Every structure is written in structure tokens, then in C-alpha cells.
Amino acid sequence: MRPAAFTFKAVPKGRKRLTLIRTAHLWQLLIAALLPLLSCGRSVGPTTEITFAAALLPSEQAAYKSILEEFTQQTGIQVRLIPQQYAQIRTTIEAEVRAGRGHLDVVELDVYLLPVMHQQMLPLDTLIFRRQELSRQVPNDAWEVCFFGDPEQLLYLPHRLNWQAMIYDAQVLGEPPANWQDLLEVAERHSGAIGFKAARYEGLVCDLFPFLWQAGGNPQHPDSPAARETMDMITALAPHFNSAARSYKENSILQAQEHQEIVLHFNWPFAVPLLRQKNLLPQRFRTAPLPRGPAGGATILGGGYLGIPATAPHPEAAARLMDYLTSPEAQKRMVSAMGWFPVRPEGWEAMTDQDREDFAGFLDMRREVRARPSRIDYQEISRIWQNGFHDMVFEDADPEAVLAEMQKRIDEQDDGSQP
Amino acid sequence: MTYTRRRTWTYGLVALPAMVFLALQAWPLSRAAVSVIIGPGGHLTLAHIRRVFTDSLFLRGLSYNLFIPLVSVALEAAIGLAMALWFYYLRRGKSLWRTIAIVPFALPEIVYLLTAKLIFRQHGYLNSILYRLGGAAAAVGWFQPQSILSAGVIILVDAWRVTPVVFLIVLMALEQMPDSYLEAARVDSASRWQIICLIQIPLAVPALLVALALRAVDAFRIFATPFVLMGVEGMPVLTSVAYHYKMEANDAVAANVAALTLALALFAATTATLLAAGRRGGGR
Numbered sequence: 001m002r003p004a005a006f007t008f009k010a011v012p013k014g015r016k017r018l019t020l021i022r023t024a025h026l027w028q029l030l031i032a033a034l035l036p037l038l039s040c041g042r043s044v045g046p047t048t049e050i051t052f053a054a055a056l057l058p059s060e061q062a063a064y065k066s067i068l069e070e071f072t073q074q075t076g077i078q079v080r081l082i083p084q085q086y087a088q089i090r091t092t093i094e095a096e097v098r099a100g101r102g103h104l105d106v107v108e109l110d111v112y113l114l115p116v117m118h119q120q121m122l123p124l125d126t127l128i129f130r131r132q133e134l135s136r137q138v139p140n141d142a143w144e145v146c147f148f149g150d151p152e153q154l155l156y157l158p159h160r161l162n163w164q165a166m167i168y169d170a171q172v173l174g175e176p177p178a179n180w181q182d183l184l185e186v187a188e189r190h191s192g193a194i195g196f197k198a199a200r201y202e203g204l205v206c207d208l209f210p211f212l213w214q215a216g217g218n219p220q221h222p223d224s225p226a227a228r229e230t231m232d233m234i235t236a237l238a239p240h241f242n243s244a245a246r247s248y249k250e251n252s253i254l255q256a257q258e259h260q261e262i263v264l265h266f267n268w269p270f271a272v273p274l275l276r277q278k279n280l281l282p283q284r285f286r287t288a289p290l291p292r293g294p295a296g297g298a299t300i301l302g303g304g305y306l307g308i309p310a311t312a313p314h315p316e317a318a319a320r321l322m323d324y325l326t327s328p329e330a331q332k333r334m335v336s337a338m339g340w341f342p343v344r345p346e347g348w349e350a351m352t353d354q355d356r357e358d359f360a361g362f363l364d365m366r367r368e369v370r371a372r373p374s375r376i377d378y379q380e381i382s383r384i385w386q387n388g389f390h391d392m393v394f395e396d397a398d399p400e401a402v403l404a405e406m407q408k409r410i411d412e413q414d415d416g417s418q419p
Numbered sequence: 420m421t422y423t424r425r426r427t428w429t430y431g432l433v434a435l436p437a438m439v440f441l442a443l444q445a446w447p448l449s450r451a452a453v454s455v456i457i458g459p460g461g462h463l464t465l466a467h468i469r470r471v472f473t474d475s476l477f478l479r480g481l482s483y484n485l486f487i488p489l490v491s492v493a494l495e496a497a498i499g500l501a502m503a504l505w506f507y508y509l510r511r512g513k514s515l516w517r518t519i520a521i522v523p524f525a526l527p528e529i530v531y532l533l534t535a536k537l538i539f540r541q542h543g544y545l546n547s548i549l550y551r552l553g554g555a556a557a558a559v560g561w562f563q564p565q566s567i568l569s570a571g572v573i574i575l576v577d578a579w580r581v582t583p584v585v586f587l588i589v590l591m592a593l594e595q596m597p598d599s600y601l602e603a604a605r606v607d608s609a610s611r612w613q614i615i616c617l618i619q620i621p622l623a624v625p626a627l628l629v630a631l632a633l634r635a636v637d638a639f640r641i642f643a644t645p646f647v648l649m650g651v652e653g654m655p656v657l658t659s660v661a662y663h664y665k666m667e668a669n670d671a672v673a674a675n676v677a678a679l680t681l682a683l684a685l686f687a688a689t690t691a692t693l694l695a696a697g698r699r700g701g702g703r
């Protein structure tokens with residue numbers, strides 16, 4: 001039996017206190033229950049969680065999450081990061097837009113997907129605060145691809161910029177080839193050891209288009225003297241490609257370089273930290289600008305762009321994240337933590353001297369970056385070049401006839417699908 | 420409940436998961452089938468099929484998809500049977516050797532394939548040995564695209580991994596064979612070779628056929644081995660070509676044509692195998 005001293009009747013003050021505590025608890029419960037209702041209709045609140053799909057390498061995820069944590073500390077907005085490949089991000093957006101509702105708030109898309117995906121994205125004009133300021137900071141070619149159709153309607157923001165440079169075996173080659181003639185001489189000396197991403201995918205045109213631009217050509221005009229000159233160069237180089245070139249993609253060509261099966265290849269900046277981890281760069285391999293052609297130097301613009309899908313449940317919070325990720329602080333952190341190239345000049349300040357040495361080939365090409373054609377049917381243009389390349393290089397088809405046929409198909413595209 | 424009715428119920432229950440699966444597949448399959456014969460204007464067309472069937476990548480994929488499974492399954496049958504007979508007559512360490520033999524099958528596929536890639540790549544283990552033995556001229560392009568040698572490597576790597584399945588099924592059949600058959604043959608002074616050829620192999624054939632039917636269907640769907648070792652362009656097969664069309668070329672219709680071609684080929688091959696097995700089993 002409970003002692004009398006501890007019964008409620010014996011301690012009236014205590015009972016009063018207990019009633020007060022009970023009432024307070026009831027109020028707390030009521031407030032807790034009402035909070036979600038109060039926050040309904042507001043996309044940004046202290047408990048908002050947004051979903052962000054980005055193409056991150058496993059080695060980049062921890063560093064990137066720490067950048068997002070800083071955003072959460074500043075804004076209270078939680079970010080659920082989903083590392084995915086670009087192709088999967090694209091498929092998910094398409095499925096969500098078709099369904100009329102979705103989970104993705106912010107997505108990162110590869111630059112070549114921007115025109116294709118423009119109808120599924122939310123215009124950013126009223127959401128992004130830094131638009132004017134950013135437009136002054138981002139390089140022109142990289143800024144222009146943020147729009148499609150309507151030049152006033154902002155659809156994307158650059159997240160990180162990329163371009164290709166040459167990675168070469170400094171122990172074998174000594175000096176990298178500086179121009180097409182040097183490249184041919186190196187190829188003849190090291191026949192079978194030239195790397196080229198010749199698998200039929202977007203990476204092929206990333207290796208091919210710079211040659212075209214270096215000759216003064218344009219991917220939309222394959223039936224031109226410059227395109228002919230380019231294909232003459234490529235067909236002269238092709239017999240010296242490594243026999244596995246047909247299956248080379250970004251990662252497999254890098255592995256071939258690591259195994260010293262090739263002496264040089266063209267790749268994106270992601271290769272540098274990976275080679276550094278294995279003590280292969282700068283000890284054995286180094287970076288250099290792409291060999292210059294008759295019309296000068298050129299490389300291809302790549303990189304990740306941020307957008308908000310049309311079905312995003314929290315567009316305002318998503319825009320705040322995009323604002324943060326393009327801010328000078330976040331860009332500096334991306335450069336220092338992951339070795340990415342920034343979208344604004346302040347980001348370069350975070351590069352160490354060692355980085356500048358290791359990325360030297362890339363940095364030398366900063367002024368020679370060119371964007372792929374910005375058109376809704378770009379993927380068809382790319383496919384025409386991929387198939388044409390295979391016909392000319394691997395099936396020994398007559399370049400003149402193939403280039404004329406390619407032009408015919410691009411003209412048909414122009415008549416049909418160009419807005 | 421009569422025996423016949425009970426048996427019908429049992430068969431129905433066994434077939435139920437397959438029927439549910441087929442029902443779930445019906446919608447996407449019919450959508451895929453429609454997409455390959457409907458043009459942009461909504462009219463019937465064979466243009467998509469014609470486009471894919473004139474693509475050199477698809478045609479190479481189709482030919483490899485016929486060649487690789489055929490040779491691979493034949494190789495697995497021969498080696499699986501030989502291994503089973505050898506293990507049957509092995510006197511010591513049978514369990515140990517059996518465990519070692521199934522290691523390639525027990526390994527995760529990606530680990531096995533990446534190891535195989537390290538062995539056969541241009542500067543891989545095998546070429547390193549050849550280089551030391553005979554200099555640079557002795558090194559071989561194991562993964563040279565469009566060569567018989569590379570197809571041979573793919574077949575070898577694939578067969579090496581899955582032969583233990585055939586071997587285990589045949590070994591089980593051999594071990595379950597009544598001893599009286601073999602003793603009777605020995606009483607009649609039959610040699611070991613005669614026992615193998617005239618008694619054991621014919622009696623193991625039904626088990627071998629089951630193993631090969633399973634493997635044949637599996638071999639037709641080959642994907643990971645050529646994809647990991649040589650990539651889509653290096654050694655195309657229908658599955659990897661369909662993957663390439665969908666994921667890299669973003670051409671869903673072409674992917675559907677490739678996938679449906681494979682599905683139809685598989686359906687034809689499975690039906691033929693089942694009919695042949697049924698005829699052999701006297702229609703039971």
C-alpha cells in the first residue's frame with residue numbers, strides 16, 4: 001500500500017503542480033499536432049526536407065554532404081542527397097513529370113541534356129535571387145546554355161564546369177604533342193597506344209568535336225571543308241588507336257592509361273584526383289592542352305547544371321539550395337574538397353599550387369572552351385556524328401560520301417524539329 | 420478428390436507464380452510491341468524494324484548472340500560431363516576437389532569478371548607471362564574487337580563460370596545410378612571405357628539435357644560477360660545492344676526491337692527444347 005505522505009490528497013500543492021504540468025503537456029501536444037497544419041502551403045519551413053539528385057562519384061559523396069550540411073545549418077532546410085547517374089536522373093524526371101507529381105526538388109543534369117529536358121523544368125526567373133550577379137560571373141558559353149528557346153527564361157544554373165584536356169605518359173613521351181602534326185608523329189612512334197573514346201556514346205563526340213572546332217568546323221555542318229579536314233586527320237590517326245578503342249569510355253580509357261596500354265588520351269578533370277590517389281600523377285602522367293589544329297585550340301564544355309523539375313514539391317526551398325550552391329563560399333569548398341572547376345572566378349582562389357600544377361593542361365584551355373549545339377534534337381545530331389565516325393573509321397566508308405549523307409540527315413532534322 | 424484432379428491442382432499451383440509474372444509482363448510487353456510497329460503519325464510501319472535490322476551494331480549483336488551460346492553450351496556439356504565422370508571415379512579428396520571446382524560459380528559475378536579482365540587485358544597477367552617467355556611479339560590481343568579469338572575468350576570465361584552447374588547435376592545423376600548396373604557390366608567383363616560409354620553416359624543424358632536446357636536459356640540472355648570484358652562495341656550481344664540503345668542512345672524504340680527479337684528467339688528456343696525433351700520422354 002502507498003504511504004499516505006505520497007498520496008495526492010495529502011499534498012494539495014503537488015496536485016496543483018501536477019495539473020499544471022498535465023495542462024502544459026496537453027498544450028505542447030496540441031501545438032505539435034498543429035505545427036504541420038500551420039506549415040501547410042509554405043514550401044520553406046524549419047522542417048522542410050528537399051530531395052536532390054546529383055551525379056557524384058563515390059569518392060565525392062562525403063565531401064559533398066558536408067557542403068550540404070552547411071546549407072542546412074544556415075537555412076534549416078534538410079537535404080536528402082541521391083547520388084545517381086545522369087541517365088537515371090533524366091529517366092526519373094521524365095517519369096515524375098508524366099505522372100504529374102514527384103519527389104525530386106533539385107536535379108543535376110549533364111550539359112548535353114539541357115535542351116532535351118527543358119520542357120520538364122521549372123523556369124527559375126522568379127525563384128533565383130542571384131541571376132544578374134551570376135550572369136556576370138559565369139563564362140559566356142556556360143551561361144548561354146542555361147536558356148532554351150526564350151532567351152529571357154532561365155531554366156538552369158551551372159553547378160560545376162568541365163572541359164577536356166590531354167592526359168599523357170610523361171615518362172614515355174617526355175613532351176606532349178602540341179599540335180596535330182606532333183600528334184600524328186607520336187601516334188606513328190607509339191602505334192596502337194593512342195587512346196580515343198570510340199564507343200558509340202556521347203563521349204565519342206566529346207573527343208571528336210574539339211578536332212572539328214580546331215579545324216574551324218561546326219558540328220551542324222559536316223559537309224564542309226573543315227569537317228573533311230578533321231576526318232582526314234582522324235582517319236590518319238585511327239590506325240594507331242589502341243585495339244580496344246571501340247569500347248573506351250571515360251573510365252575504361254583511364255584504366256587503360258593506368259595499365260600503360262596507351263600513352264595519351266583526352267579526358268575530364270575527374271581523372272586527375274583518381275590518378276593522384278594512385279601516385280601516378282604528376283609522377284608518371286601529366287595533363288596538357290589538347291593538340292592545336294589549323295584553326296587554333298578548342299575543347300568541349302561539360303559539367304553539371306542544376307534545375308528544378310516541373311513537379312518539384314518544394315520549388316522555393318530548391319531555389320535556395322541552388323542559390324547557395326552557386327555562391328562564392330560553396331564554390332570555393334567544391335574546388336578545395338573535390339577538385340571541381342568552379343562556375344565563378346572566386347572559386348579558383350581555393351585552388352592550391354599543387355592543384356594548379358596537376359590541372360595545368362585543363363587550366364591552359366580555360367579560354368578555349370566551346371559548347372555543343374544547343375538544340376532540342378541535339379542527341380540526334382550527336383548520334384549522326386557517332387554513326388558517321390564509325391562508318392568512316394571502322395567500316396572504311398568513303399568520308400566524303402558519309403559526310404554528305406550526315407549533312408542530309410541534319411538538314412532533315414532542321415526541317416523537322418528545330419523550334 | 421481424385422488423383423487426376425489433385426494433380427491438376429498441384430500443376431495449377433506450381434504454374435501460378437509464372438502466370439502472375441506473365442500477367443505483370445503483359446502490359447509493358449504489349450506496349451513495347453506496339454511501339455515498334457507504330458510510326459510518329461500513328462500509322463503502321465516497319466521502318467523501326469528495318470532501321471534496327473540494318474544497324475551494323477545490332478547485326479553483330481545478333482550473330483554473336485547465336486554463336487556464343489551455341490559454342491558455350493556445347494563446351495559446358497563436354498567439360499561438365501567429363502568433370503562429372505572424373506569426379507565419380509576419384510577416390511580421394513572428392514569433397515575438397517568438388518568445392519574447389521564450384522568456386523568460379525560461387526564467386527560474385529562481377530568479382531569473377533573483373534578478375535578475368537585483369538587476366539586477359541592487354542597488359543594483364545596472361546600477357547605479362549607471355550611477354551616474359553617470348554618478348555613483345557608473344558603478347559596476344561585477347562580482346563581484339565571482331566576477332567574469333569575474343570569471342571573464344573568470352574566463351575571460355577562464360578563457360579568456366581557456369582560449367583560447375585552442369586557438372587553438379589550430371590554428377591548427382593551418376594551417383595544416383597544403381598550399382599547393380601555397373602556390377603552386372605563388370606561381371607560381363609566390360610572395360611571401364613565401355614561402362615562409361617554404354618551405361619553411364621546414356622543413363623546420364625536426361626540429367627544432362629535438363630542442365631543444358633537451363634544453361635541454353637541462360638546463355639541466350641548473356642549480358643555481363645561481354646559487357647564487362649569488352650563493352651558494347653567490342654563484343655555486342657542483343658541484351659547489351661538493347662541496353663546501349665536505351666541508356667546511351669536514348670532510343671527506346673530501337674531498344675524495344677532488340678529486346679523483342681531476343682524474347683522471340685528465346686521463346687522459340689525454349690519451345691523447341693521443351694518439345695524435343697517431351698518427345699524424348701514419350702510425351703510424359
